[in-house]
Amino acid sequence: MDYQESLDWIHQQLKFGIKPGLERVKWLLNELGNPQKKVQAVHVVGTNGKGSTVNYLQTIFTKAGYEVGTFVSPYIMDFRERISINGIMIAKDEFVAMANDVRPIVERLPLETEWEPATEFEIITVLMFEYFGNRHPVDIAFIEAGLGGLYDSTNVFHPLAVICPSIGLDHQAILGETYKEIAEQKAGVLKSQVPFIYAVERDDVRRVFEETAASLSCPTYELGKDFKIREQGSGFVFAYGDDELTVKDLAMLGHHQMANASLVIMACLLLRKNYSKVTDQVILSSLTQAKWLGRTELIRDNLMIDGAHNKESVVVLVDLLKTKYADREVHILFAAIDGKPVDQMLEQLAKFSSLTVTTFDYPSSLTLDRYPASYEHIESWQEWLETVYDESNSALYVVTGSLYFISAVRHYLLEQAD
Numbered sequence: 001m002d003y004q005e006s007l008d009w010i011h012q013q014l015k016f017g018i019k020p021g022l023e024r025v026k027w028l029l030n031e032l033g034n035p036q037k038k039v040q041a042v043h044v045v046g047t048n049g050k051g052s053t054v055n056y057l058q059t060i061f062t063k064a065g066y067e068v069g070t071f072v073s074p075y076i077m078d079f080r081e082r083i084s085i086n087g088i089m090i091a092k093d094e095f096v097a098m099a100n101d102v103r104p105i106v107e108r109l110p111l112e113t114e115w116e117p118a119t120e121f122e123i124i125t126v127l128m129f130e131y132f133g134n135r136h137p138v139d140i141a142f143i144e145a146g147l148g149g150l151y152d153s154t155n156v157f158h159p160l161a162v163i164c165p166s167i168g169l170d171h172q173a174i175l176g177e178t179y180k181e182i183a184e185q186k187a188g189v190l191k192s193q194v195p196f197i198y199a200v201e202r203d204d205v206r207r208v209f210e211e212t213a214a215s216l217s218c219p220t221y222e223l224g225k226d227f228k229i230r231e232q233g234s235g236f237v238f239a240y241g242d243d244e245l246t247v248k249d250l251a252m253l254g255h256h257q258m259a260n261a262s263l264v265i266m267a268c269l270l271l272r273k274n275y276s277k278v279t280d281q282v283i284l285s286s287l288t289q290a291k292w293l294g295r296t297e298l299i300r301d302n303l304m305i306d307g308a309h310n311k312e313s314v315v316v317l318v319d320l321l322k323t324k325y326a327d328r329e330v331h332i333l334f335a336a337i338d339g340k341p342v343d344q345m346l347e348q349l350a351k352f353s354s355l356t357v358t359t360f361d362y363p364s365s366l367t368l369d370r371y372p373a374s375y376e377h378i379e380s381w382q383e384w385l386e387t388v389y390d391e392s393n394s395a396l397y398v399v400t401g402s403l404y405f406i407s408a409v410r411h412y413l414l415e416q417a418d
Contacts, residue, residue, distance in 0.1 A: 003092045006099035007079060013120040014363070020151035024109060024118050028126045029156060031105045035133025036157040041069075041141035042267065043157075045149040045186045048313045049165030049260045052252060052292050054142045056264040059290035061140055062086045064277040069132040069141035071154070073121070076293040076407045077414075083128050085138060090131060098127050098135060121146050125153040140275065150188025158191050160274075161267055162218075164198040165260050166312060167205045183208040192216050197266050199223040199259050221266050229262045231255075238265050245280055251291045254320040261287050294406040296320060299413055302396055303388050307403035309336070314345045317400060321352065329353040329395035333384050335405040337364045345401075346375060353395070356384055362404045381405075382412060 001009060029036055042057065044050045054070050061068045068086055075081040080089035102123070110117045118126075125146070132141050140160070145152045167183050183205040190196060196218045200206045206222070213220045221227060227240035235248045236258045245265060250257050265283060272278040291297070294307045296317070308317040321330050330352035336342050349355050357371040358381040368377050378384050381399075388397045399409050 001096065001100055001103070003096050006096050009099065009103060010120055010123055013118060013123055019116065019119055019122075020148065022151060022153070022156055024113075024115050025122050025125055025153045025156055027109060027113060027115070028102075028105055028118065028122070029129060031108075032102070032126070032130055033134070036129040038133040038137065039069075039129060039141050039157060040139070041132075041143050041157060041159055042271070043143055043145065043149075043154065043159040043162045043189050044165075045145040045152075045162065045189055046164040046166045047182070047310065048316070049256065050144045052257060052260045052295060053163055053165050053264055054144050055292045056261055056287060056290050057142045057267065058084075058087055060264070060268060060278060060283055060286040061142075061275065063286045063289075064275065064279070064282045066139040066275065066277065067137075069128075069136075069138035071125075071128045071132075071141065071143045073124075073144060073146050074403050074407070076403070076410055082124060083131055085136060094131070094135065095127075098130055102127060102130065119153075122153045125156075129157070140271075145186075145189065148182075148185035148188070150185045152189070155189050159189070159194055161195045161197060161270060162189055163263055163267055164196070164200075164209075165263055166199060166256075167202070178204075180204045180208055184212070187212040190216050190218050193218060195219050195221065195267075195270050197221045197263050197270070199263060221270075223259060223262055223266075227262065227266050229258055231258065236262070238262050240266060240269060243269060245284060247284060247287050249288050251287070251289055252296060254296055254316060255323075256316045256319075294403060294410060297410075299410070300388070302394070303399070303413075304396065305399045305406050305409055307406045308345075308400045309340065309402050311341050311344050311348075314348045314400070317398075318348050318351065321396075321398065325396050331387075331395055331397050332356065333358060333378075333381060333397070333399045335360050335381065335401040336366045337362065337402045337404060338366055339364070340366075340402075342366065342370075343372065346372065349400070350375070352398075358384065360402075360405050360408050362402070362408075365402070365405070381409065385409070385413070 044053050058068050058070045070084045083090045106118050132138050145154050196213050229236045238245045268278050296306045298304050308314045331354045332349050333356050335358045356376045356378050358378050359365050359368050
């Protein structure tokens with residue numbers, strides 16, 4: 001297979017859908033010599049904030065001089081972003097070589113076992129562990145769970161620490177209908193004596209976290225209890241015991257990014273007993289530089305894209321727009337995939353000057369006829385973007401919704417700029 005053929009083969013596995021469970025991944029990894037056992041890594045779970053958290057950590061540890069692997073989903077510009085080292089995505093030739101070696105094993109799975117064929121995400125997970133464990137060993141990896149935690153394909157290694165930035169109601173058909181049930185899934189990645197760093201607002205979620213951690217003798221570090229932050233200007237002061245760090249400015253916008261960054265600082269303090277080059281100075285300078293594609297990203301002075309893909313992330317976006325851009329008209333374009341609480345998301349976004357809904361080319365994207373009739377509909381999101389190019393207009397235009405939609409928009413905007 002060449003590169004395109006490798007991608008096509010992986011994407012073809014989408015037809016097998018989402019199948020929570022670890023048996024298939026464990027079998028595949030065992031056939032490869034269990035590379036996941038060689039990887040020193042931190043597991044990042046949660047509903048929102050996983051990508052930003054991984055990005056902060058990657059920036060810090062790379063700047064400190066370590067070889068740092070990251071595994072994220074979904075990608076924004078290129079599929080290979082999902083598996084990166086020091087912020088640089090895997091090379092095409094390395095990706096192709098791995099895919100060719102792994103494919104025969106993947107094809108043997110349903111023939112030699114009682115299990116169904118592997119899913120797309122399972123194959124990507126296996127490729128990641130093979131890369132970081134065997135092909136290009138790293139000093140540390142930061143691995144983002146795909147869906148949930150307990151039965152997520154990534155839950156096959158013993159982490160150095162687990163971080164959970166948030167819990168929200170998302171993917172309820174798979175993870176459970178309540179916050180408690182979803183929290184149980186996220187906490188399912190905990191292993192014996194592994195530190196657990198988290199932020200939480202609900203008592204029912206906190207109880208799940210603390211009870212699960214206690215049963216496994218995991219030390220816990222909760223934002224607001226064990227370590228704290230207080231806003232100071234455009235930054236914040238982090239405090240843990242005798243440690244106090246002042247973050248003057250964050251590259252990523254929003255109050256929620258202060259919380260994400262504080263979890264990252266706490267993780268760094270715990271990890272640096274084995275990674276001594278992660279100094280306070282490295283942490284602080286990195287937090288002012290780390291950016292994440294498609295998250296409150298200003299493409300132009302008057303155009304922001306943000307993957308607010310569930311109810312909780314929409315609330316965060318609305319808060320940012322109301323506080324930082326209160327003096328500007330805000331016009332919003334929104335597109336979602338199926339299965340999201342669209343009515344509740346749109347109700348929040350309707351608080352601004354205008355709200356337009358659209359659709360995009362993706363298998364599970366919500367079609368226009370499924371949006372409430374009370375909102376303005378537009379068939380072509382490209383047409384909506386044309387209104388942004390009026391330099392005399394002081395308004396802010398915000399494209400939000402599914403990260404798959406944000407990916408399509410970002411590709412289009414960069415092509416137009418070229």
